[in-house]
Amino acid sequence: MHELTVDLGDRSYPIYIGEHLLGESRWLQPHIPGKQVCIVTNETIAPLYLSRLKASLDGYQIHTVILPDGESFKTLEVVNRIFDGLLESRHNRTTTLIALGGGVVGDMTGFAAACYQRGVGFIQVPTTLLAMVDSSVGGKTGVNHPLGKNMIGAFYQPYCVLADMTLLGSLPPRELSAGIAEIIKYGLISDYPFFEWLEQNVDRLLVGDQEALAYAVERSCRNKAEVVAADEHEGGIRAILNFGHTFGHAIETAQGYGNWLHGEAVAAGMVMAADLSWRRGDISADELARVRDLLVRARLPVTAPDDMTPARFVELMGVDKKVLDGRLRLVLLEAMGNAVVTSDIDTDLLAETFAACR
Amino acid sequence: MHELTVDLGDRSYPIYIGEHLLGESRWLQPHIPGKQVCIVTNETIAPLYLSRLKASLDGYQIHTVILPDGESFKTLEVVNRIFDGLLESRHNRTTTLIALGGGVVGDMTGFAAACYQRGVGFIQVPTTLLAMVDSSVGGKTGVNHPLGKNMIGAFYQPYCVLADMTLLGSLPPRELSAGIAEIIKYGLISDYPFFEWLEQNVDRLLVGDQEALAYAVERSCRNKAEVVAADEHEGGIRAILNFGHTFGHAIETAQGYGNWLHGEAVAAGMVMAADLSWRRGDISADELARVRDLLVRARLPVTAPDDMTPARFVELMGVDKKVLDGRLRLVLLEAMGNAVVTSDIDTDLLAETFAACR
Numbered sequence: 001m002h003e004l005t006v007d008l009g010d011r012s013y014p015i016y017i018g019e020h021l022l023g024e025s026r027w028l029q030p031h032i033p034g035k036q037v038c039i040v041t042n043e044t045i046a047p048l049y050l051s052r053l054k055a056s057l058d059g060y061q062i063h064t065v066i067l068p069d070g071e072s073f074k075t076l077e078v079v080n081r082i083f084d085g086l087l088e089s090r091h092n093r094t095t096t097l098i099a100l101g102g103g104v105v106g107d108m109t110g111f112a113a114a115c116y117q118r119g120v121g122f123i124q125v126p127t128t129l130l131a132m133v134d135s136s137v138g139g140k141t142g143v144n145h146p147l148g149k150n151m152i153g154a155f156y157q158p159y160c161v162l163a164d165m166t167l168l169g170s171l172p173p174r175e176l177s178a179g180i181a182e183i184i185k186y187g188l189i190s191d192y193p194f195f196e197w198l199e200q201n202v203d204r205l206l207v208g209d210q211e212a213l214a215y216a217v218e219r220s221c222r223n224k225a226e227v228v229a230a231d232e233h234e235g236g237i238r239a240i241l242n243f244g245h246t247f248g249h250a251i252e253t254a255q256g257y258g259n260w261l262h263g264e265a266v267a268a269g270m271v272m273a274a275d276l277s278w279r280r281g282d283i284s285a286d287e288l289a290r291v292r293d294l295l296v297r298a299r300l301p302v303t304a305p306d307d308m309t310p311a312r313f314v315e316l317m318g319v320d321k322k323v324l325d326g327r328l329r330l331v332l333l334e335a336m337g338n339a340v341v342t343s344d345i346d347t348d349l350l351a352e353t354f355a356a357c358r
Numbered sequence: 359m360h361e362l363t364v365d366l367g368d369r370s371y372p373i374y375i376g377e378h379l380l381g382e383s384r385w386l387q388p389h390i391p392g393k394q395v396c397i398v399t400n401e402t403i404a405p406l407y408l409s410r411l412k413a414s415l416d417g418y419q420i421h422t423v424i425l426p427d428g429e430s431f432k433t434l435e436v437v438n439r440i441f442d443g444l445l446e447s448r449h450n451r452t453t454t455l456i457a458l459g460g461g462v463v464g465d466m467t468g469f470a471a472a473c474y475q476r477g478v479g480f481i482q483v484p485t486t487l488l489a490m491v492d493s494s495v496g497g498k499t500g501v502n503h504p505l506g507k508n509m510i511g512a513f514y515q516p517y518c519v520l521a522d523m524t525l526l527g528s529l530p531p532r533e534l535s536a537g538i539a540e541i542i543k544y545g546l547i548s549d550y551p552f553f554e555w556l557e558q559n560v561d562r563l564l565v566g567d568q569e570a571l572a573y574a575v576e577r578s579c580r581n582k583a584e585v586v587a588a589d590e591h592e593g594g595i596r597a598i599l600n601f602g603h604t605f606g607h608a609i610e611t612a613q614g615y616g617n618w619l620h621g622e623a624v625a626a627g628m629v630m631a632a633d634l635s636w637r638r639g640d641i642s643a644d645e646l647a648r649v650r651d652l653l654v655r656a657r658l659p660v661t662a663p664d665d666m667t668p669a670r671f672v673e674l675m676g677v678d679k680k681v682l683d684g685r686l687r688l689v690l691l692e693a694m695g696n697a698v699v700t701s702d703i704d705t706d707l708l709a710e711t712f713a714a715c716r
Binding site for chain 1: 434438441442445446472473474475476477498500503505506509510511512513591
């Protein structure tokens with residue numbers, strides 16, 4: 001078991017990373033202050049892991065809320081079902097919510113914990129690779145609104161995170177790849193030696209090698225934790241975590257959310273950001289090719305869909321010259337392993353990237 | 359104009375207290391970081407003060423959300439209307455929400471500000487005496503759930519509070535009295551000289567003497583601010599602010615919310631808490647009479663409704679002997695101007711209080 005601390009002063013918390021952690025009571029129990037626990041999970045995960053989690057919580061008063069599975073249910077109305085459950089089973093201010101699931105369950109459960117009686121305890125047990133390396137670090141919680149993703153939420157830190165590699169055995173290969181996209185991101189934005197490690201070891205991740213997965217999760221969380229500790233509320237540097245995301249969001253919006261996985265859209269978006277970085281002269285053609293090759297080996301898309309014309313990107317990213325002045329900020333590579341946020345963007349080069357990456 | 363600072367480290371904020379403050383731009387503008395402002399008010403207040411507030415915000419991009427008036431609309435669904443308005447008018451993370459109204463508008467607007475894009479700016483312009491002395495200090499925001507009052511919310515501090523006595527001119531006399539109940543509370547729990555001042559000056563408050571009102575608001579806010587600064591998240595001492603509230607909530611629940619005003623129920627509840635304090639030997643019969651007399655002069659109820667039998671109180675407060683062990687905590691007077699929180703409660707004395715205060 002590896003333990004990593006996310007260093008946020010009096011809101012610091014540990015991430016436990018390893019194999020066969022879920023059934024053991026010793027990881028979670030020190031982080032549960034009261035006698036009440038509310039497990040929030042979804043219909044897909046509950047049959048797989050709920051009983052194992054419950055078995056490790058002997059002696060607690062446990063209530064379970066099972067949500068429908070999918071990003072389309074990440075809404076205020078569905079969070080209200082968690083409040084219903086908490087109030088019906090009379091949970092008080094000492095209760096602890098445990099999110100057992102992927103990013104959607106984690107985001108909603110964290111937001112519910114932030115708001116229930118103005119804040120109760122919260123533990124994350126991520127069941128996807130993406131949730132382990134992304135949403136379990138940093139305290140971003142919330143829900144979508146019909147007019148925008150993640151528009152309603154809170155910064156709220158868990159008491160601990162339990163990342164059990166064993167749970168990844170049930171993850172569909174496409175979701176495993178989507179998680180690897182975010183892992184590669186950390187190599188690109190802040191940890192070039194990790195990028196090189198990934199070039200050597202990506203195949204081990206793809207076949208579910210638990211030791212390699214644990215190493216990649218720990219190193220990803222460590223990279224993210226450093227950025228978050230420096231800028232918890234995203235006033236500045238934290239924005240580099242959005243590398244590939246502005247292009248990726250345009251793709252997700254155009255395709256309708258859910259057709260491309262988030263990690264897949266980010267993968268294509270990272271290639272676009274790297275392509276623009278190369279056109280600006282900040283990375284070499286060889287380095288750009290290595291970014292693309294690694295993502296291809298991870299079975300991720302490296303181009304936008306055919307119907308994403310440059311005009312469509314311009315529309316979705318709001319980047320016509322009129323509105324551009326200082327508004328569009330992109331995360332680009334100054335070098336491999338070193339991302340910067342910039343609003344100094346040459347629209348001609350950007351147009352070339354749009355045209356090249358389809 | 360009097361200025362008072364609520365001292366909460368990097369979340370400290372000023373309360374401006376005086377007359378004719380609303381129309382002046384100089385109070386609010388320094389606390390608005392961006393160009394976007396969203397005013398949230400209700401149907402009753404909008405015709406009275408909305409145009410005056412808008413006139414002081416020349417040059418800003420203003421969106422207005424007008425909510426229905428009343429505690430029954432303090433729900434997650436109605437808060438969602440604020441989110442709808444913010445997103446439809448494309449407000450970004452630099453927007454500032456201004457609550458123009460009483461406690462319900464303030465609680466909902468503060469909660470919306472806490473959650474919109476994980477936290478944006480927020481200013482309170484209370485239009486009731488109760489909101490000026492209670493909800494505008496301390497950062498408690500939130501909404502009700504069908505199964506409990508204020509069960510969903512956040513601790514979230516405003517950037518500033520503007521308490522303009524001029525606005526109290528339109529307040530119905532019954533609501534003025536309800537606000538005075540909370541003012542008397544501060545004298546009882548932590549400021550005996552203020553209680554004596556109120557014995558001298560309560561009639562001036564009742565006739566709307568703006569100088570006396572400003573003094574009472576400032577001194578109340580100062581008392582509350584000291585308690586909140588010592589215990590922002592209600593881990594301990596802050597509970598003394600609930601003096602009279604446990605009895606009062608039982609009355610409100612029994613009568614159905616909205617039939618008694620909150621301040622009225624608290625007034626009767628404070629007499630009950632003082633009565634029990636006298637039975638425990640902590641204040642004298644004369645002091646108890648002074649509490650009752652001052653509340654009567656403020657035109658507030660000093661007994662529970664006739665149909666509130668002792669058995670009904672026992673039921674609503676969950677105080678039968680079986681469940682009592684350590685569960686019921688009451689705020690009582692150790693002396694005039696000195697409240698304590700205790701779970702050491704003699705159920706026989708409590709029964710006498712239930713019987714006596716009808």
